[in-house]
Amino acid sequence: MKLASLKHGRDGKLIIVSRDLSFAVDATDIAPTLQTALDNWDSLAPQLEARYQALNEKNLDNHFAFDPADCASPLPRAYQWVDGSAYVNHVELVRKARNATMPETFWTDPLMYQGMSDGFIGPKDDIELADPSWGCDFEAEIAVITDDMPMGTTPEEASSHIKLMMLVNDVSLRNLIPAELAKGFGFFQSKPASAFSPVAITPDELTDNWKDGKVHLPLTVHLNDETFGAPDAGVDMTFNFHQLVAHVARSRHVSAGTIIGSGTVSNVDRSKGSCCLAEKRMLEIIENGAASTPFMTYGDRVAIEMFDTNGTSIFGKIEQTVVPYAKK
Structure with missing residues (x-):
């Protein structure tokens, strides 16, 4: 699984990134920030992983092009x-x-x-x-x-x-x-x-x-x-x-x-x-x-x-x- 944080406020906005780094999808409905995901990893990681697999299989309609320039550090x-x-x-x-x-x-x-x-x-x-x-x-x-x-x-x-x-x-x-x-x-x-x-x-x-x-x-x-x-x-x-x-x-x-x-x-x-x-x-x-x-x-x-x-x-x-x- 690959995760990133778009620049947004102090703690970023969590997104999931495709394996080839081409596309991303919003993940804030699962966890608003990466820190939130880490605080609740056992319960949230499976949900993030499922969406990651769907993104790689191109089964999501709401994906967007991934641009590292839009990212804060994870x-x-x-x-x-x-x-x-x-x-x-x-x-x-x-x-x-x-x-x-x-x-x-x-x-x-x-x-x-x-x-x-x-x-x-x-x-x-x-x-x-x-x-x-x-x-x-x-x-x-x-x-x-x-x-x-x-x-x-x-x-x-x-x-x-x-x-x-x-x-x-x-x-x-x-x-x-x-x-x-x-x-x-x-x-x-x-x-x-x-x-x-x-x-x-x-x-x-x-x-x-x-x-x-x-x-x-x-x-x-x-x-x-x-x-x-x-x-x-x-x-x-x-x-x-x-x-x-x-x-x-x-x-x-x-x-x-x-x-x-x-x-x-x-x-x-x-x-x-x-x-x-x-x-x-x-x-x-x-x-x-x-x-x-x-x-x-x-x-x-x-x-x-x-x-x-x-x-x-x-x-x-x-x-x-x-x-x-x-x-x-």
Whole structure:
């Protein structure tokens, strides 16, 4: 099943999208918003699924052309957005470039931070940047959305709580990060609003490419219409989504609509490219002693997308341009 939210008020207007992303149908008579659907998933998901199947079989007369530009992120705002760093080789590389040692616990216990969730950027919305010197970067990731989970949910139990999946552009302001981390209290100003794919999907849409709590497909990134990277999301993922979900629930109950990110997708095989500018810059520092790739500035465009084995877009495309922020 594929779901999206048209821009409407603060929380969007729920629609169902066809498997090929061509058509959509209103779903507000079942659930006005995606959050409502998640709050009542057991009773409402079968109704949404039935309409999804009818849409794919072209048995509905009230469908309309699907336009991602009309969409907010599937959850325009969320009760909780937490982002991990499941690709530990990425963390190791970044620390190596600045001659920092990496604690052994990084390989056994996931890194995670709680990010801004009171308002996300739409998949086609601009990235508003107040100051180019802040070092604007994209981070291409995968995220899951859970239902209600009790404290102490185990990795084995976590799979049943993953209801939807999305792609992410976790926008980062790299030049603000060092001073914030030096305070010992984590990210804040360096992590502004993230963007998510036009469509959220149920894991079964990935068929055999979803296994062992991982998505076994490349995540493709373009910068200014040129291929930047396409690392395989199932390779080199130290902590799978089941482990990440259990990590979130270790000491607390988790509410429906919680979004959990994978962190920047990264492969040890550097020929696959990267999913963020920081990683490419770190490779340049290691090889040449200095970074030559700049961070994004006004007019730069980033696109993030995942394709199935037939070359069909699964989640739709995140496609954004960096623009000057103009205070209204």
